[in-house]
Amino acid sequence: MPFMTNRRRFIQLLGASAAVTGLPGRAFAANSLTMQAAWINDAEFAGYFVAIDAGFYQAEGLNLNYLSGGPDVIPESSIIAGKADLALTSPDTTIKIIAEQGAPFKIIGAQYQKNPVGIVSLARAPINSPEELKGKTLAVPPVNVISVQAMLAINGINKSDVNIIPYAYDPTPLIKGEIDASLDFVTNVPYTIEQAGEEAASFLLYDFGYKTYNDAVVVSEEVLKGKRGELVAWLKASRKGWHTNFADTAVYPPKFKNTWFSGTGRTIENEIYFNGAQRPLMEHSDGVFAMDEEGINANLESLARIGIKGSRDIFDTTLLEEVEA
Amino acid sequence: MIRVRDHTATLGLVLGLLLLWEVAGQLRWVADGTLPPLSGIFTRLVSEWREYSPHVIATLRSASLGFVFGNVVAVLAAVCFCLWPLTERLFRGINIAAFTVPPIAVAPVLVIALDGDVARITLAALLVYFPTMTAALAGMQSADPGAIDLIRAYGGTDFKLMRHLRLRNALPFIMSGFQVAAPAAVLGAILAEFGSGARWGLGTFLLGSLGRAEPDRLWGIGLTATAIAGLGYALSAILAARMTDTNRAVNVSVAAPAAEAATDSQWKRAMALAAAILLPFLIWQLLLWWAELSPIIAKTPLGVVDYLLTGKTAASAQERLFAALAETIPITIFGMLVGLGVAFGLALLSFTSPIVTRALLPFALVTQTMPLVALTPLAVLVFGRGVTVTLVITISVTFFAAFVVLVQGFALIPRAAFDLVSVYGASTTKKLNLIAIPASRQWIFVAARLALPKALLGVMIAEWLATGKGLGNLLNQSRGYLDYGMIWTVAIVSILLSILLYQLAGLAEWWLSRRPADGSKSWN
Known part of the structure; x- marks a missing residue:
C-alpha cells in the first residue's frame, strides 16, 4: 500500500503552505525549533518578536519557527500532536495532565514569575478581594476555571457561592454591567476598559495565595533529550530579546505595527500599555525565565489545594543553569 | 401589473425594516x-x-x-x-x-x-x-x-x-x-x-x-x-x-431511506444493517491508526468505552456527561419545537399575506447563511447570556429549513381542493383549517428531521460561547484540560443523540400516520 508510507506527504500536498511548518518530521530537524505561543500576537510575546527580528536566535545557530496561539489553542496539544517542540502554557493545566494522564512533560523555565491573571471589575463597583466575589457573576475562560476554583479554595470560599460563566475575552458585558467581574490578564483588559470611558479595579490571583507562574516553558521529555542544545540556545536568545524589549517598553510595539501585530484587531497603544504593565511580573534577579526553589514550591502548594499533585521533578532547572554559565 | 405592485410592496417593507434597524441603532x-x-x-x-x-x-x-x-x-x-x-x-x-x-x-x-x-x-x-x-x-x-x-x-x-x-x-x-x-x-x-x-x-x-x-x-x-x-x-x-x-x-432535500428491495430476505437486511452500523467504527479505528497520534489524543472506540464505562475514569466521566446532557437535551427539544412553531406560523402567514413573508425572507436567509459562530457573539450582545440567547440561536438556525419544507408542502396541495371549498364560500381561515393545516402534518415531520441536528448544533455553540452550560461547555472545558477521552465521548454521544432524536421523530410520524385526522388527504 504505497499511500500508507506517503501519508504525511499526502497531507502536506493537501495543506500546501501551512502544512510545511508543523509536522513532527520537520520539528525534529537539526537546529530548528518550533515554539507554540499561548495567545494571539500581542505584547505578551514581544520579547520573542524582538529576538526573531534582531536575529538573536540565528546568532545562537537556531532556526525558530513561531506558532501563534489563541483563545481556543491549547498549547500542550501542539506538543502532544508533534506540531511544536516547545510551548508556553498555563502551569496548572500542564501539571494536571502530567499528574493525571502521565504526559511526558517538563517545565524548563517560566516567563511570568507572577501569573498576570486576575479578577477585573469596574472601579465604580470594585471587587478587591476573593471575599467580595460571593454572590457575584464572574466570567472565566473555561480553561482557567480550575485556577479560579483554586484561588477560591485557598481563601475558604465555596465555589458554588460564585456564579461562573464562560468568558469570551470580550469586556463589553463587564462595561455594560451585565456581569460583575471577569478573569483576564490585568496587564491588558484595564486598558480596554479605560478606552470605553470606565475605570478598572483588579487584583491578582497571585496576591491571594494562588502563587503560580504563567507561560511556563514546556517541552516533552523526548525533545529535552534530543534537542537540549537548541533549548538552551532558545532560552538564551529569548532572554536577550526580553531584556532588550524591557529597556524601553514603548519602543518595540510600534515597530511591530505592520508585521507581528498586524491584523490582530488590537491597537498599538494597547500593546504599549501591556508591555509596561507586564515588566514587574516577569522580572527576576536571575533573569527572565528563572525558577527558584521558593517559586517552584509555591506553584506545587497552590495546585495541591485543588487536588493536582505535582512534584519537584516536573521542573528542570538545569538548562537555565547552562544559560547562566 | 399585480406582480410589479407586489414587488414594490415587498421592497418597501424590506427598506422599512432596514430603516428601523438604522433608527434603532x-x-x-x-x-x-x-x-x-x-x-x-x-x-x-x-x-x-x-x-x-x-x-x-x-x-x-x-x-x-x-x-x-x-x-x-x-x-x-x-x-x-x-x-x-x-x-x-x-x-x-x-x-x-x-x-x-x-x-x-x-x-x-x-x-x-x-x-x-x-x-x-x-x-x-x-x-x-x-x-x-x-x-x-x-x-x-x-x-x-x-x-x-x-x-x-x-x-x-x-x-x-x-x-x-x-x-x-x-x-x-x-x-x-x-x-x-x-x-x-x-x-x-x-x-x-x-x-x-x-x-x-x-x-x-x-x-x-x-x-x-x-x-x-x-x-x-x-x-x-x-x-x-x-x-x-x-x-x-x-x-x-x-x-x-x-x-x-x-x-431542501431530505434523504428518505430508499425502500429496500422486497426480494431481500430478513437475514440479508439484518446483515446490511449490521454492516452500516459497524462501518463508521471501523473507519474511526483505521483513521486513528493512519494518523499516528499520541494515545493521549487518539481514543479508539474501545478507548471511549473504557473511558466512559469500564475504566477508573468512568464514574467521574458519567457524572459530568449526564449533568451536561440534562442541561442540553431539554433545551434542544424545546428550541426545535419553538423553531418549528415559528416556521409553521410563517408558512401559514405566507398563505394569507404573501407580501409579509417575501419581505421577511431576506432576513430569514441572513440567519440561515450567517455562520453560527459569528451569529452567537451578536446574539449575546443583544440577548445576554441566559436561556433566551440559547433559544434565539436555536430557533434562528432551525426555522428556515423547516419553513421552506412547509411552504413546499403547501404548494403541493392541489388547487382543486381549495377551489372546492371556495365554491362553498369558505374564508381564508377556513381554508387553512380545513385543508392546509391537516395537509402539513406529514411535512412537519420532514421539517423536524431536518431541524434536529441543527438545533443540537445551535444549542452546543450557544453553550460553548455564551452560557457555559451543558455539552458545549463540557466540550470546551475538556479541551482546556486536555481531557481527550471526554472530547471523543461528547462527539460520539452527540452523534448518537442526534440519531436517537431523528429516529424518535420518525416513530412519532409513523404513529400519527396510523390515525389519520378528519379531512386530511381527503382529495386523494
Missing part, C-alpha cells in the same frame, strides 16, 4: 447600543477594509477548497450509491453520522490531528458532503423511467445510463444542494479557525476583536462572513435556476 434602543446603526457598521467596514482583506481571503480559500473537495466526494459517492445500491446501504451509518455530527464536536480533534489548513478544509468539506450527496442521489434516481427503459432497450449499460441520463438529470438537483452546501462550507472553515491558532481568517479576526468592546466591529465581521456565505448561496441559486425551467431558488 442611532437611538441606542437595543441593549444600550449593542445594536449599532447599519450606516455605522458599513462606514467602519469600509474604513477598515485593508485589515479585513487578508482574513477574508484566508477564509474564502479554505471554504472554497473545502467546498470543491466535499462536492467531488459527494458526487462520486452519489454515483456509487446509485450504481450499486448495496453501497448506499452499507454507508448509511456513515451518511447519517455525517448529517448529524455537530461540527464543533469534531473540530477539536481535526484541529489537533491535521495541520491548520487541512483541518479547515476538511471540516468545510465534511459539512458540504451530505447536502450535495443527497441532492445528487435524488436527482439521479428521479431520472425519467421512460428514458431509462429506452436506453436499456437499446442495450445501454448502467454506466451509459449514468453518463447520458442520470448525471444530466441530477445537475439541477446538485446545484440546489450547493445552495445548502455553500454556507455550510463557510461555517466549517470558520469553526476550524477557532482553535487552530491560524494567523488569518475571519474566525481569528473575530476572536481578536472580541476583546475590544466594539459592537460595530463584531457586526462588521458577522455581516462579512454572511456576505461570503450568501454569495455562494446566490451563485448556486442562479446556476440552479438557469438549469431548470422551474426556479428552485430554495430547495
Whole structure:
C-alpha cells in the first residue's frame, strides 16, 4: 500500500503552505525549533518578536519557527500532536495532565514569575478581594476555571457561592454591567476598559495565595533529550530579546505595527500599555525565565489545594543553569 | 401589473425594516447600543477594509477548497450509491453520522490531528458532503423511467445510463444542494479557525476583536462572513435556476431511506444493517491508526468505552456527561419545537399575506447563511447570556429549513381542493383549517428531521460561547484540560443523540400516520 508510507506527504500536498511548518518530521530537524505561543500576537510575546527580528536566535545557530496561539489553542496539544517542540502554557493545566494522564512533560523555565491573571471589575463597583466575589457573576475562560476554583479554595470560599460563566475575552458585558467581574490578564483588559470611558479595579490571583507562574516553558521529555542544545540556545536568545524589549517598553510595539501585530484587531497603544504593565511580573534577579526553589514550591502548594499533585521533578532547572554559565 | 405592485410592496417593507434597524441603532434602543446603526457598521467596514482583506481571503480559500473537495466526494459517492445500491446501504451509518455530527464536536480533534489548513478544509468539506450527496442521489434516481427503459432497450449499460441520463438529470438537483452546501462550507472553515491558532481568517479576526468592546466591529465581521456565505448561496441559486425551467431558488432535500428491495430476505437486511452500523467504527479505528497520534489524543472506540464505562475514569466521566446532557437535551427539544412553531406560523402567514413573508425572507436567509459562530457573539450582545440567547440561536438556525419544507408542502396541495371549498364560500381561515393545516402534518415531520441536528448544533455553540452550560461547555472545558477521552465521548454521544432524536421523530410520524385526522388527504 504505497499511500500508507506517503501519508504525511499526502497531507502536506493537501495543506500546501501551512502544512510545511508543523509536522513532527520537520520539528525534529537539526537546529530548528518550533515554539507554540499561548495567545494571539500581542505584547505578551514581544520579547520573542524582538529576538526573531534582531536575529538573536540565528546568532545562537537556531532556526525558530513561531506558532501563534489563541483563545481556543491549547498549547500542550501542539506538543502532544508533534506540531511544536516547545510551548508556553498555563502551569496548572500542564501539571494536571502530567499528574493525571502521565504526559511526558517538563517545565524548563517560566516567563511570568507572577501569573498576570486576575479578577477585573469596574472601579465604580470594585471587587478587591476573593471575599467580595460571593454572590457575584464572574466570567472565566473555561480553561482557567480550575485556577479560579483554586484561588477560591485557598481563601475558604465555596465555589458554588460564585456564579461562573464562560468568558469570551470580550469586556463589553463587564462595561455594560451585565456581569460583575471577569478573569483576564490585568496587564491588558484595564486598558480596554479605560478606552470605553470606565475605570478598572483588579487584583491578582497571585496576591491571594494562588502563587503560580504563567507561560511556563514546556517541552516533552523526548525533545529535552534530543534537542537540549537548541533549548538552551532558545532560552538564551529569548532572554536577550526580553531584556532588550524591557529597556524601553514603548519602543518595540510600534515597530511591530505592520508585521507581528498586524491584523490582530488590537491597537498599538494597547500593546504599549501591556508591555509596561507586564515588566514587574516577569522580572527576576536571575533573569527572565528563572525558577527558584521558593517559586517552584509555591506553584506545587497552590495546585495541591485543588487536588493536582505535582512534584519537584516536573521542573528542570538545569538548562537555565547552562544559560547562566 | 399585480406582480410589479407586489414587488414594490415587498421592497418597501424590506427598506422599512432596514430603516428601523438604522433608527434603532442611532437611538441606542437595543441593549444600550449593542445594536449599532447599519450606516455605522458599513462606514467602519469600509474604513477598515485593508485589515479585513487578508482574513477574508484566508477564509474564502479554505471554504472554497473545502467546498470543491466535499462536492467531488459527494458526487462520486452519489454515483456509487446509485450504481450499486448495496453501497448506499452499507454507508448509511456513515451518511447519517455525517448529517448529524455537530461540527464543533469534531473540530477539536481535526484541529489537533491535521495541520491548520487541512483541518479547515476538511471540516468545510465534511459539512458540504451530505447536502450535495443527497441532492445528487435524488436527482439521479428521479431520472425519467421512460428514458431509462429506452436506453436499456437499446442495450445501454448502467454506466451509459449514468453518463447520458442520470448525471444530466441530477445537475439541477446538485446545484440546489450547493445552495445548502455553500454556507455550510463557510461555517466549517470558520469553526476550524477557532482553535487552530491560524494567523488569518475571519474566525481569528473575530476572536481578536472580541476583546475590544466594539459592537460595530463584531457586526462588521458577522455581516462579512454572511456576505461570503450568501454569495455562494446566490451563485448556486442562479446556476440552479438557469438549469431548470422551474426556479428552485430554495430547495431542501431530505434523504428518505430508499425502500429496500422486497426480494431481500430478513437475514440479508439484518446483515446490511449490521454492516452500516459497524462501518463508521471501523473507519474511526483505521483513521486513528493512519494518523499516528499520541494515545493521549487518539481514543479508539474501545478507548471511549473504557473511558466512559469500564475504566477508573468512568464514574467521574458519567457524572459530568449526564449533568451536561440534562442541561442540553431539554433545551434542544424545546428550541426545535419553538423553531418549528415559528416556521409553521410563517408558512401559514405566507398563505394569507404573501407580501409579509417575501419581505421577511431576506432576513430569514441572513440567519440561515450567517455562520453560527459569528451569529452567537451578536446574539449575546443583544440577548445576554441566559436561556433566551440559547433559544434565539436555536430557533434562528432551525426555522428556515423547516419553513421552506412547509411552504413546499403547501404548494403541493392541489388547487382543486381549495377551489372546492371556495365554491362553498369558505374564508381564508377556513381554508387553512380545513385543508392546509391537516395537509402539513406529514411535512412537519420532514421539517423536524431536518431541524434536529441543527438545533443540537445551535444549542452546543450557544453553550460553548455564551452560557457555559451543558455539552458545549463540557466540550470546551475538556479541551482546556486536555481531557481527550471526554472530547471523543461528547462527539460520539452527540452523534448518537442526534440519531436517537431523528429516529424518535420518525416513530412519532409513523404513529400519527396510523390515525389519520378528519379531512386530511381527503382529495386523494
